[in-house]
Amino acid sequence: MQPLNLLAGGELNPLIPHTSEVIVGFIAFTLLFLVLKSKVVPMFEKAYAARTEAIQGGIERAEKAQLEAQRALVQYNEQLSSAQGEAAKLREDARAQGAAILEELRTKAQDEAARITAAAHASIEAERQQAITSLRNEVGALAVELASKIVGEALDDQVRQSRIVDRFIEDLEKSK
Amino acid sequence: MRTFVSLAAEGEGFTPPSANDFVLPPIFENISWFTKPILLAFVSVILISVFFIISSRKAATVPSKMQFAGESVYGFIRDGLAKDVLGPEFMRFVPYLFTLFTFVLVNNWFGIVPMLQFPTFSRVGFAYALAIITYLVYHYVGVKKQGLGHYLKGIAFMPGVPKPIYVLLTPIEIATFFIVRPFTLGLRLFANMFAGHLLLLVFILGGEHLLQGVVGLKLVSPFAFTMGIALTFFEFMVQCLQAYIFTLLTALYIAGSLADEH
Numbered sequence: 157m158q159p160l161n162l163l164a165g166g167e168l169n170p171l172i173p174h175t176s177e178v179i180v181g182f183i184a185f186t187l188l189f190l191v192l193k194s195k196v197v198p199m200f201e202k203a204y205a206a207r208t209e210a211i212q213g214g215i216e217r218a219e220k221a222q223l224e225a226q227r228a229l230v231q232y233n234e235q236l237s238s239a240q241g242e243a244a245k246l247r248e249d250a251r252a253q254g255a256a257i258l259e260e261l262r263t264k265a266q267d268e269a270a271r272i273t274a275a276a277h278a279s280i281e282a283e284r285q286q287a288i289t290s291l292r293n294e295v296g297a298l299a300v301e302l303a304s305k306i307v308g309e310a311l312d313d314q315v316r317q318s319r320i321v322d323r324f325i326e327d328l329e330k331s332k
Numbered sequence: 333m334r335t336f337v338s339l340a341a342e343g344e345g346f347t348p349p350s351a352n353d354f355v356l357p358p359i360f361e362n363i364s365w366f367t368k369p370i371l372l373a374f375v376s377v378i379l380i381s382v383f384f385i386i387s388s389r390k391a392a393t394v395p396s397k398m399q400f401a402g403e404s405v406y407g408f409i410r411d412g413l414a415k416d417v418l419g420p421e422f423m424r425f426v427p428y429l430f431t432l433f434t435f436v437l438v439n440n441w442f443g444i445v446p447m448l449q450f451p452t453f454s455r456v457g458f459a460y461a462l463a464i465i466t467y468l469v470y471h472y473v474g475v476k477k478q479g480l481g482h483y484l485k486g487i488a489f490m491p492g493v494p495k496p497i498y499v500l501l502t503p504i505e506i507a508t509f510f511i512v513r514p515f516t517l518g519l520r521l522f523a524n525m526f527a528g529h530l531l532l533l534v535f536i537l538g539g540e541h542l543l544q545g546v547v548g549l550k551l552v553s554p555f556a557f558t559m560g561i562a563l564t565f566f567e568f569m570v571q572c573l574q575a576y577i578f579t580l581l582t583a584l585y586i587a588g589s590l591a592d593e594h
Contacts, residue, residue: 170351170526171519173457176365181461184373188435191381193427199388200406206393 296321346541349533354454354526369455372448376438384434409433409579417583418590425586428469432462433579436521440571443529444564451525451571456518459525463518466582474589483589517581524574528567535560 300317356368387402395403409430414422436453443451453459474483487509488502539556542549 168351168355170354170522171456173460174365174455175457177370177455177457178461178464180365180370180373181458182465184377185431185435185462185465188377188380189428189431191377192384192431192434195381196384196388196402196406197427197430199391200403200410203388203391203393203395203399203403206391210393 292321292325295325299324346538349530349537353533354529356450368450369452369458372439372442372450372452373458376435376442376452380434380438405434406430413576413580413583417580417587419587421590425583429579429583432466432582433575436462436578437572437575440525440575441568443525443532443571444567451529453521453574454525454529456522456526459518459522462521462578463514466517466585467514470582470585470589473586477590513585517578521574521578524570528563528570531563532560532567535563 296318299321303320358364359366359368359371384402384406387398388406390396390399392399410422410426413433414426414429418425439452439458442448443454474486477483478486487505489498490501490505493501535556539553539560542553542556
């Protein structure tokens with residue numbers, strides 16, 4: 157019977173561990189584990205978290221900026237279209253107003269012209285009436301005077317006198 | 333180094349590297365337990381701690397090259413492994429898995445780092461230590477999450493299986509959970525590192541021995557050295573892979589304990 161740690165040929169059996177090596181294996185591994193767990197893993201996790209945060213934050217910022225830009229674009233377009241509408245309305249208004257003013261002026265001018273024409277007609281008529289009246293009176297007087305002189309007979313009676321004058325003027329008008 | 337010395341002393345005859353080459357003498361003669369792999373294990377703790385503390389110190393949003401390098405490793409375990417395997421509770425286990433991966437990886441790399449050139453895990457004691465920790469962790473998680481009775485029942489009587497099958501399945505499951513898993517976990521890592529280191533020893537020491545032989549043998553030795561270099565690259569791959577597998581299996585075992593039905 158040979159010792160367990162020797163093989164048949166006197167070689168050492170490599171499968172039988174040295175106690176010291178098992179113990180050192182435990183100790184070395186435990187040491188490394190404690191160092192990596194306490195010092196390294198938290199730092200790497202921190203870096204990961206910071207990176208995730210940075211990337212996500214960046215994406216969120218970009219999204220926000222894009223949203224804002226879109227909103228600004230919409231607003232700008234709205235303003236543009238409302239301004240265009242307003243301008244069109246203003247032009248329309250101005251044109252309408254212009255037309256109204258023109259119409260008003262024309263009406264006013266026509267009225268004025270009509271008024272002036274009417275006034276002129278009236279004044280002409282009045283003057284004509286006046287002329288006729290004064291003419292009739294004068295012509296009457298002249299004619300009466302003439303007739304009285306010719307006939308020799310004074311036609312004092314006012315009524316008869318005017319009847320004669322009227323008849324005379326009618327005759328005159330008829331002969332015209 | 334010892335083999336080099338003994339070879340030179342013997343002069344004639346090639347002694348192939350063996351398991352004895354993995355038993356290194358104490359660094360200081362009066363401290364018998366303080367051997368090279370033990371020193372390497374502590375060196376790895378210091379190197380990993382320093383590297384990650386420096387790289388994570390600033391925790392900047394825009395990382396420096398150093399922080400980026402550290403974060404890449406951390407993110408690889410955190411998001412590439414823990415998150416996928418463990419689900420929503422993964423953050424609790426990230427420090428453990430992260431430590432496990434970096435510790436195994438750096439100690440494996442020591443196998444090909446010039447001047448060090450000894451993978452710590454080719455000493456089975458270290459591999460057992462980590463396997464035992466994983467063993468304790470996943471049982472603890474299972475008991476805490478599901479309660480002792482429910483957890484053991486889940487292991488012994490896998491739900492959704494026809495009753496007669498339990499005759500076969502129950503012993504297999506119990507053996508798997510309590511015996512096979514920790515051993516395979518530890519031995520897989522150990523055996524890969526052990527075999528890899530042995531292979532490198534064979535080609536490099538063999539090449540050196542050929543160089544000391546007659547002219548014909550001298551001509552062959554470059555092939556042995558070339559093979560040794562090629563195997564070094566291969567070893568690098570195996571070292572990374574084994575570190576990943578150890579961590580992945582640990583995560584899978586924990587995930588199994590977290591799930592109500594495994």
